[in-house]
Structures are given as C-alpha cells and as structure tokens.
Amino acid sequence: MSVMRYAEALRLAMTEEMERDDRVFICGEEVGQYQGTFRVTEGLLERFGARRVVDTPISETGISGLATGSAMAGLRPIAEFMTWSFALEAMDVLVNHAAKITYMSGGRVKCPAVFRGPAGTGNQLSAQHSQSLEAWYAHIPGFKIAMPATPEDAKGLLKTAVRDDGPVIFMEHAGLYAQRGEVPEDPEFTVPFGLAAVRRTGSDVTVISYSHMVGSCLKAAEVLEKEGVSCEVIDLRTIVPLDTEAITASIRHTHRAVVAQEEWKSVSIVSELASLIYELCFDDLDAPVERVGGPMTPMPYAKNLERAAIPNEKNVIEAIRKVLA
Amino acid sequence: MTKSAVEANQKEMLSKEEMLSLYRLMLLIRRFEESTYRKYREGKIGGYLHRYDGQEALVAGIIPQLRKDDYILCTYRDHAHALACGTDPRQIMAELMGRATGCAYGKGGSMHLIDPDNGFYGGDGIVGGPVPIALGVGYAIKYRGGDQVCVCYFGDGAFNQGGVHESLNMSALYGIPVLFILENNKYAMGTGVERSTHQPDFLLKARAYGIEAERMDGMDILEIHSRTQAIISNIRRESKPYFIEMNAYRFLGHGVADNPQQQKFYRSESEIEEWKNRDPIHLLGRKLEKMGWLDDSEKERIEESVKLEVEEAISYAERSPEPAIEALYEHVFG
Ligand SMILES: Cc1ncc(C[n+]2csc(CCOP(=O)(O)OP(=O)(O)O)c2C)c(N)n1
Ligand SMILES: [Mg+2]
Numbered sequence: 001m002s003v004m005r006y007a008e009a010l011r012l013a014m015t016e017e018m019e020r021d022d023r024v025f026i027c028g029e030e031v032g033q034y035q036g037t038f039r040v041t042e043g044l045l046e047r048f049g050a051r052r053v054v055d056t057p058i059s060e061t062g063i064s065g066l067a068t069g070s071a072m073a074g075l076r077p078i079a080e081f082m083t084w085s086f087a088l089e090a091m092d093v094l095v096n097h098a099a100k101i102t103y104m105s106g107g108r109v110k111c112p113a114v115f116r117g118p119a120g121t122g123n124q125l126s127a128q129h130s131q132s133l134e135a136w137y138a139h140i141p142g143f144k145i146a147m148p149a150t151p152e153d154a155k156g157l158l159k160t161a162v163r164d165d166g167p168v169i170f171m172e173h174a175g176l177y178a179q180r181g182e183v184p185e186d187p188e189f190t191v192p193f194g195l196a197a198v199r200r201t202g203s204d205v206t207v208i209s210y211s212h213m214v215g216s217c218l219k220a221a222e223v224l225e226k227e228g229v230s231c232e233v234i235d236l237r238t239i240v241p242l243d244t245e246a247i248t249a250s251i252r253h254t255h256r257a258v259v260a261q262e263e264w265k266s267v268s269i270v271s272e273l274a275s276l277i278y279e280l281c282f283d284d285l286d287a288p289v290e291r292v293g294g295p296m297t298p299m300p301y302a303k304n305l306e307r308a309a310i311p312n313e314k315n316v317i318e319a320i321r322k323v324l325a
Numbered sequence: 326m327t328k329s330a331v332e333a334n335q336k337e338m339l340s341k342e343e344m345l346s347l348y349r350l351m352l353l354i355r356r357f358e359e360s361t362y363r364k365y366r367e368g369k370i371g372g373y374l375h376r377y378d379g380q381e382a383l384v385a386g387i388i389p390q391l392r393k394d395d396y397i398l399c400t401y402r403d404h405a406h407a408l409a410c411g412t413d414p415r416q417i418m419a420e421l422m423g424r425a426t427g428c429a430y431g432k433g434g435s436m437h438l439i440d441p442d443n444g445f446y447g448g449d450g451i452v453g454g455p456v457p458i459a460l461g462v463g464y465a466i467k468y469r470g471g472d473q474v475c476v477c478y479f480g481d482g483a484f485n486q487g488g489v490h491e492s493l494n495m496s497a498l499y500g501i502p503v504l505f506i507l508e509n510n511k512y513a514m515g516t517g518v519e520r521s522t523h524q525p526d527f528l529l530k531a532r533a534y535g536i537e538a539e540r541m542d543g544m545d546i547l548e549i550h551s552r553t554q555a556i557i558s559n560i561r562r563e564s565k566p567y568f569i570e571m572n573a574y575r576f577l578g579h580g581v582a583d584n585p586q587q588q589k590f591y592r593s594e595s596e597i598e599e600w601k602n603r604d605p606i607h608l609l610g611r612k613l614e615k616m617g618w619l620d621d622s623e624k625e626r627i628e629e630s631v632k633l634e635v636e637e638a639i640s641y642a643e644r645s646p647e648p649a650i651e652a653l654y655e656h657v658f659g
Pocket of ligand 1: 060
C-alpha cells in the first residue's frame with residue numbers, strides 16, 4: 001500500500017496496464033506534451049513515446065473513432081475526454097458504434113475501448129461544463145459504467161476497464177483528483193465490476209450513492225450518528241453492471257433507503273435505483289424511497305445559485321430524516 | 326470612383342476622433358482584462374476565465390463598424406467582443422462576479438456573456454460551438470431578406486471540429502451572410518497549430534468549400550478596419566459567406582490555470598516577447614503619434630478615463646446583489 005492522490009492512482013493504473021500489454025495506448029487532447037489538463041497522464045508521453053500516447057486535435061468525434069475502430073481491430077485504447085461534457089460531440093460514435101458493434105456483429109467483433117475523463121458538477125463552471133450525464137450512457141445497452149469514489153477504486157476499476165472486452169464509460173470526478181488514499185501497489189490488483197462497497201455499516205437506513213457524492217453521504221451519516229441514527233452507506237462503484245445483491249441485502253435489514261447523486265433528478269440513475277428497489281424490496285420497505293438529485297435546471301454560474309443546484313450532505317440528511325419520520 | 330478608390334478613400338476617411346476611439350476601445354479591453362485576473366485572485370470571479378490580451382484588434386477593427394441589427398457570435402474568450410459590441414462594462418463585470426445585474430443575470434459567467442440588444446449573441450463554452458449556430462443566424466437573415474451580417478469568431482483549434490466543416494460547407498451552399506473570423510492565435514491550449522493539423526493553411530480549407538478567403542495582420546487594426554469595410558458591404562449586398570484568417574497571438578496563457586510554468590510545455594518566452602513587440606495597442610499608438618494625433622498628455626487622459634470606467638464597473642459589480650434564489654428555476658423553458 002502507498003498513499004497517493006486519485007489522479008496518481010489513475011496514472012498508475014494506466015502505466016501498469018501499458019507495461020503489461022503493448023496493445024494499450026492513450027489518446028486525447030493535451031494528454032502528452034502538455035502533461036494532461038488535470039495532470040492525470042503526466043509523464044506518460046516521456047515514458048511510452050508518441051506511438052502510445054497520442055496528442056489529438058480538438059476533435060471528439062475523431063478521438064472516439066480512433067478508439068472505437070482501433071479497439072475493433074485488436075488494440076486496447078484509453079481515450080481521454082478533457083471533460084465528459086465534450087463527449088457530447090462524439091455521441092454518434094459512442095452510442096451507435098462503440099456500444100452496439102458487439103451485438104450487431106453477433107459477437108464477432110469486440111470493442112475493448114475505455115473512454116475516460118472528469119465528469120460532474122462544481123467550481124462555477126456553469127451550464128455547458130458542469131453536469132453529470134452518466135444516465136445517458138446507462139440508457140444504452142452495451143456500455144459498462146464505472147465511477148470511482150476513492151483512489152484505490154480509481155486504480156482498481158480502471159485496470160478492470162482496460163482488461164474488459166467491451167466499451168467502458170469511465171467517469172472520474174474533477175473534485176476527487178486531489179483526494180489522497182491508500183492504494184495497493186500490486187500490479188495484479190484490480191477491482192471487479194458489479195461489486196459495491198459498504199463504506200459504513202448501519203442499521204436504520206441504507207444510503208446508496210457513487211463517485212463524489214459518496215463523501216457527502218458519509219458526512220451526512222456522521223452528523224446523524226450524533227442523533228442516534230445509524231446509516232449504512234453503499235458505494236456502487238459501477239452503475240453497469242449494478243450490484244443489486246448488495247442493495248437488497250442491506251435494505252433487508254434497514255428497511256429504508258435513500259439514493260443520492262449530483263445528477264439531474266428526473267429520468268436519472270437515482271430514479272432507476274428507486275424503481276429497482278421497489279421491484280426487488282417492496283415487502284422489506286417501511287417507508288418510500290427518497291431520491292436526492294439536482295434540480296431540473298441547467299447549472300447556473302453565480303455562486304449562490306450553484307450552491308443551491310448541487311446536492312450536498314444537507315440534502316442527504318433531509319432525505320434520511322424523511323424516510324425515518 | 327472605382328471600388329478600390331472608394332476603399333482607399335474610406336481608409337483615409339477614418340477621422341482623428343474615430344482612430345482615437347478605436348485606440349481607446351483596445352485600451353479599455355486590455356485594462357478590463359487585467360482587472361479580471363485581480364478579481365479572480367480575490368475570489369470574486371470563479372469558473373474558467375480566458376483573456377483576450379494581444380487580440381484586441383480582431384474585435385476593435387471590425388465590430389464598431391457593424392450596425393446595431395447585425396449579429397456577433399464568439400468563443401468563451403468573449404469579454405472583448407462584449408465590450409466592442411457596446412455592452413455596458415458594468416454589466417459585464419457584474420456577470421463575471423455572478424451578480425443579478427450581469428448581462429445574463431449572473432447565470433452565464435465569463436464564458437457565456439450575451440447581449441442581444443447590442444447584437445451580441447454570446448460567447449460559447451464549446452470549442453467549435455458558435456459556428457453551426459452562426460450558420461442558422463445567417464440563415465434567418467437571408468430568410469427574412471435582410472442585409473445584416475453575422476460575424477462569427479472561432480479559434481484555430483476549433484477548425485478541427487466536424488461541426489465547423491459541416492457549417493462552412495452549408496454556408497457556401499445556401500449563400501449565407503456570415504463573416505467567419507478565424508482567431509489564429511497559434512495555439513489551442515497547449516497545442517500549436519502545426520501539431521493539430523497537417524494542413525495549417527486555413528485559407529485553403531475555407532476555399533475548398535467555395536468560400537472566398539483572405540489573411541490579415543491581426544496586430545494592425547487600421548489594416549483590419551479598412552480591409553473589412555468592403556468585405557462587410559459585399560456580404561450585405563451579395564449574401565454569401567466570407568472567411569478571414571487573422572494572424573494573431575495570445576499574450577497570456579490559455580486561461581488562469583495555464584500559468585507561465587505550464588506554458589513552458591509548449592512555447593518559449595522569447596516567442597511571446599517577439600509578439601509583444603507588435604502589441605496592437607502600441608502599434609496604433611505609435612502611428613497616431615507620428616500623425617500628430619496623440620501625445621503624452623492625451624495618452625494619459627485616455628488611460629485615466631479607461632481606468633475610471635473599469636473601476637466603475639468593478640464597484641458597480643461589487644455593490645450589486647447576488648441573484649435571488651428563485652432565479653435558479655427561472656428561464657429554464659422558453
Ligand atoms: C468540444 C470541446 N472540447 C474541448 C474543450 C476544452 N477547450 C476549451 S478551449 C480549448 C482550446 C481551443 O483553442 P482555439 O480554438 O485555438 O481557441 P483559443 O482558446 O486559442 O482562443 C479547449 C481544448 C471545449 N471547451 N470544448
Ligand atoms: Mg487558438
């Protein structure tokens with residue numbers, strides 16, 4: 001184990017996978033000579049050369065095509081979007097090609113590409129740069145979706161993503177890049193997809209989240225502990241595949257559930273989780289499921305409006321109080 | 326008079342007052358931009374912040390000659406465009422500080438300045454984003470049979486976006502009155518032009534779509550002003566797109582995060598210094614001095630009045646309230 005930042009853990013995962021497998025290469029805007037917009041790929045061009053660390057023009061459609069096509073032809077690309085907001089330029093390649101080629105070919109062609117970069121809200125980046133769009137991809141059959149909340153998971157999940165035979169949507173969070181944590185040094189350490197982590201055990205309510213929002217849920221649990229409320233906090237780690245087992249097992253003994261994420265609340269992952277919980281745990285529930293999500297507005301710039309638009313631990317506490325009332 | 330004689334005449338027709346007002350506009354942009362970094366460091370401006378230092382002539386040479394009913398679109402590097410469009414600097418500064426009195430009521434911030442009353446249809450946070458939109462704005466002009474123009478600014482890096490190429494093609498196909506201004510400041514963040522395209526001759530690319538194109542010295546406001554006059558009236562008359570590549574340079578980093586240390590990854594200090602020798606504001610200042618239209622005391626006077634305007638903008642913004650929380654839910658639907 002060694003302590004490192006989330007961004008460094010991502011870099012370590014890529015470094016190890018590139019050392020292990022010559023088919024793995026990186027492409028994206030400012031990933032090489034500039035050392036990465038968020039320094040995630042720092043030093044990799046110097047280490048692996050321009051064949052394997054490819055600086056691209058600002059052409060998200062092209063970047064996605066480079067990754068998708070080369071994956072179909074046997075390579076293992078890791079395409080970086082400077083942020084997931086810019087992947088909107090590339091929707092056709094992602095949705096109509098990368099996600100579907102395995103199915104359309106009856107399994108004869110695979111697309112083992114990783115699409116990664118920062119997602120999420122915050123920092124007054126306003127409407128076009130501050131949003132959490134994982135539900136778009138979760139709606140498309142064919143993508144696996146990982147959203148790590150800790151440095152350890154950042155490393156372990158990214159390695160699993162690279163080794164996966166299908167396209168993986170890998171959403172990091174810019175607000176987590178500087179976060180430090182213990183990370184296993186073992187180059188064979190991976191975190192499997194579809195296995196949630198119980199970040200805190202409790203008996204009164206199950207709080208389910210992922211990515212940056214896990215931190216807010218843990219803070220909420222700490223605050224409520226002082227009031228004698230015992231919260232179990234589950235970090236899903238991957239949205240697809242989803243660890244329904246962990247969700248149902250927890251709710252079976254807490255009988256109450258809150259789902260939380262910083263995405264828009266309607267037609268969202270939290271909506272999907274709530275309906276799944278009703279389908280799977282209806283008889284176990286003592287109260288309706290509470291969803292925590294952002295208001296249905298584009299992200300405003302002004303500090304006070306932004307604060308009101310991004311869900312935080314206060315919203316989680318309110319939701320927990322509601323299911324316990 | 327022949328067409329070129331008219332042009333030559335127009336060039337000379339720029340009066341002392343007009344030239345001094347262009348000088349003042351460029352200086353206002355520079356001083357305004359300088360103040361934004363100060364306010365950013367004080368934590369009063371947040372988000373991304375991109376300055377226009379060194380590129381002032383690209384807006385000051387063109388936008389003041391447009392009509393009130395023309396349209397202007399640009400990128401996230403948009404403070405200068407708003408100022409040149411005549412947007413009140415107080416409203417711009419208030420927007421940068423996220424105040425209710427901002428030109429977008431505090432909802433947009435630095436990258437999304439907008440002022441439709443002055444023809445300014447906004448900055449855009451997406452690289453290449455304004456180009457397809459300009460196509461549609463230009464189509465609306467043509468559709469209504471008007472003789473306005475739409476001026477669309479975008480960067481050298483943006484030229485590699487698919488949507489830009491689709492839009493250039495369609496603008497020529499339909500005869501759309503858009504003046505495309507390529508702000509070729511040599512870099513897209515840390516990527517130099519020669520590292521982002523194998524064909525750095527942007528004129529060839531525009532011409533490939535059947536669009537007339539030319540290159541201009543982006544540091545010489547008088548050249549830009551005089552040469553674009555005829556171009557703009559041609560667009561009004563003939564309803565077709567035109568493309569200008571501006572040979573320009575960005576004096577500062579891409580944005581706040583692209584500090585001098587970071588810039589070492591892609592450009593040298595000596596290169597920056599060389600370009601700064603051709604600072605568009607100093608170039609015009611020296612010309613005006615030679616013509617006897619500007620001396621030290623006049624310079625001082627302009628500097629003072631610009632300083633005052635920027636200070637007023639700042640104090641207005643700082644005195645302005647934050648948006649009411651209810652505003653969060655306003656303007657979501659049309
Ligand atoms: C679709 C998209 N991809 C990436 C970005 C991130 N980004 C913002 S500005 C920029 C560089 C653009 O360079 P250029 O077009 O030359 O304009 P300049 O900044 O030099 O004025 C990049 C990569 C973005 N905003 N939008
Ligand atoms: Mg540029």
